[in-house]
Amino acid sequence: MGELPSSSLSPAAVDLIYKALRKGGVVTRQANYAMDVARKAWRVVARQHPGQFMVPVETPNGRTTVAINPFQGLERVHGRKKTTIPATRDQARALAQALADIGHPALGAAALIAFEWHQRPENIIAGHLAWTDYRPADRPVAVRIFHHKTGEHVWLPLEQGGRRFYPELEDWLSRVPRLGVSIILLKAERGGVRPYSESYADHLVQKARKLAGLPSHVTLAACRHGGMTELGDAEITEQGIMALSGHRTPQAARVYVKRTERQRLAASTQRRRFLESEREANDSGNEPTKKVGTRASATRS
Secondary structure, three states: OOOOOHHHOOHHHHHHHHHHHHOOOOOOHHHHHHHHHHHHHHHHHHHHOHHHOOEEEEEOOEEEEEOOOOOOOOOOOOOOOOOOOOOOHHHHHHHHHHHHHOOOHHHHHHHHHHHHOOOOHHHHHOOOOEHHHEOOOOOOOEEEEEEOOOOEEEEEEOEEOOEEOOHHHHHHHOOOOOOOOEOOOEEOOOOOEEOOOHHHHHHHHHHHHHHHOOOOOOOHHHHHHHHHHHHHHOOOOHHHHHHHHOOOOHHHHHOOOOOOHHHHHHHHHHHHHHHHHHHHHHHHHHHHHHHHHHHHHHHHO
16 A cells, blocks of 8 residues: 555545455454554644645546545444444434533534534544535525545535424524634634544543533444434435435445334334235225135035
8 A cells, every 4th residue: 555646545445445454354453453553644644745645536526636534534344243322312412512511512513413414523523514515605505515435515405495404403503603614613722723633522522421421422423323323213215314424325324324123113013004904905805705705615515
């Protein structure tokens, strides 16, 4: 990989490298460690030579290069036993409120954005959601969500016929200070603004989680998993889920839609309705046949 030009390492290329390192799932821990080292090395060197670390992504206007770390946000495999526990809607809101209570309402918005709009937390924190993406003049009832891993730009509708689809999140955003172009920005103690680093954001989430008495699994990533699991609870089709989340394949989307008791209840209810309707149809349709059969049997006797 060291022989490849940095401009060739798109997020998709990194996914292929990671897949090769895992060797069909035989090598996982070492592959994850290699990706961790590569992510840190990219960040450190790109800081000194930013112009040499532009990677290609697909946009609505064609292929372009942007200054992102393609190793950031890699969906790593941690083994079959370890899965992300999705956060509930109430837990996501509680985390957002706790972050606001410790002076970080913008980071609180990140929790709600991950849950409602399904953007990857690392994209939100890195500033890939701008105020210009939110209800722009040419699309006043939509927000554009950019997924850097797939290069997808998803325009999510915000309302129809006066009915808002995300009123709680939009009300929250109305209270977030506009510190710059990006929605999620940190006001530095010595003046100026900057994006949150992932490590500092994680630290603040842990602090807010403890303040709110939330379980340890409630993270920004868990908020995204929780929002997509809610789509499954709402019985939205797989195509609909992919349309909202920006995933390109059903297999990738299924990782986030966890199986829940509510989904099992809905499936069981639908199955029972199907059986009952089948029985009613058979009973009404076969009743004359049964009578004829009885008479025939009596005649033969």
